[in-house]
Amino acid sequence: MPAIERLPKRQRHQQLSKLIEENPFITDRELTRLLKVSIQTIRLDRLELAIPELRERLKLMAERSYDSVRSLPLHEVIGDIVDLQLDRSGISMFEIMHEHVFSRTGIARGHHVFAQANSLAVAVIDDEIALTATADIRFIRSVKLGEKCIAKAYVRSISGEKSKAKVEVFTYVGEEMVFQGNFVIYRSAGEHIGEGGIERADRY
Amino acid sequence: MPAIERLPKRQRHQQLSKLIEENPFITDRELTRLLKVSIQTIRLDRLELAIPELRERLKLMAERSYDSVRSLPLHEVIGDIVDLQLDRSGISMFEIMHEHVFSRTGIARGHHVFAQANSLAVAVIDDEIALTATADIRFIRSVKLGEKCIAKAYVRSISGEKSKAKVEVFTYVGEEMVFQGNFVIYRSAGEHIGEGGIERADRY
DNA sequence: TACTAATTTAGTACCAGGTTATAATAGCTG
DNA sequence: CAGCTATTATAACCTGGTACTAAATTAGTA
DSSP, rough: OOOTTTTTTHHHHHHHHHHHOOTTTOHHHHHHHTTTHHHHHHHHHHHHHHHHHHHHHHHHHHHHHHHOOSGGGGGGGSSSEEEEETTTTTEEEOOOGGGBBBBTTBBBOOHHHHHHHHHHHTTTTTTEEEEEEEEEEEOOOBTTOOOOEEEEEEEEOTTSSSEEEEEEEEEETTTTEEEEEEEEEEEEEOOOOOOOSSSSSSSO | OOTTTTTTTHHHHOOOOOOOOOOOOOOHHHHHHHHHHHHHHHHHHHHHOOOOOOHHHHHHHHHHHHHHHTTTOOOOSSSEEEEEEETTTTEEEEOOOGGGGGGTTTTTHHHHHHHHHHHHHHHSOOSSSSEEEEEEEESSSSBBBBBBEEEEEEEEEOOOOOOOOOOEEEEEETTTTEEEOOOOEESSSSSOOSSSOOOOOOOO
């Protein structure tokens, strides 16, 4: 009998770490439901594992993000934004790592290059809600492992006073242009605060 | 007397906003010291200005930074391929999870939807090396958390016997089309492509 | 000047999501 | 059985608030 359930605690610790890692926004109470143990056990576990409480975790995350680049939309972006003039232009940098390439050829998958450009096109639009409507893109040459992509976005028109903006993005490696795209971005235009609300939007 | 300090409240509101903006980690209690008013006044002010409490601010910051960490895929193909007829058509499925959406709105980031379609367009081309050359895409409606995207790709032409193929991709949620794209995919056509393309389909 | 309205302060009850500490219980194990 | 670990329970307390009520202060004006 004993041997069978010899290490339920270590297993639980592992599970607990994993759960918190993949959702740092989880409360102890929610963990009790998932792990089927009392809240005291959860707390003992966190103590042993030196995992701080929810609020500390959020604070740490907030601090980390605050340090790097202070400004809002920068963190919802793929690549590092190095310059941003809202409604005008922006520049971001993105280094192709091995997780971005096809392993046999070392050539970057198109959607990563696209993602950098798309993120930048959205970020450069100064609006509460900005979503890509359409895009017309060209992959001019392949990008390889280790190369640094510099994407430059230019807002070409704010389309009347309405809901669309055109953004052109050029991505370079060194002097060479590797990608070009024309994006049409929807912007919130009116008010609309309803959905997202302010406080506890998601995950509860 | 009155005229001199005509708008102390508005001034204070401005100061308050500024203080919180430049240090979102500040508590109401600390603000009372800086602004020399009672904590109730601070709270009334925040209420009027719709500035959330410290913990909510930190949570929002944490969410923003969390989004960026969960950036893109890293995997071979985005979505699960459920049917594939090389050089003809393919179907893949991709469920929008919380790591794919803007946490504020629950709306999927465009590049994930694109990535699914792009992956499928590349996968459906039966060639050693297949890379996206150009794409013309339309996001027809926004996709939300929890929705399952079914992408269907059709190879429209194999362009002579040479280096390009046209692939059309439609993505649906239920009956509804949410995305449509026309891809031009470079294929190896015997030789390597030199500057040409971007991706290759490994592993198949 | 007296009345009125806005503003500010005070006080209380309550909440989430914990910490800390102390004790009781369960389950084996030697 | 004593002794150990693991688990659960209980209670007091903490921070940084919200929500609400009420009083006090400060203008502003009839």
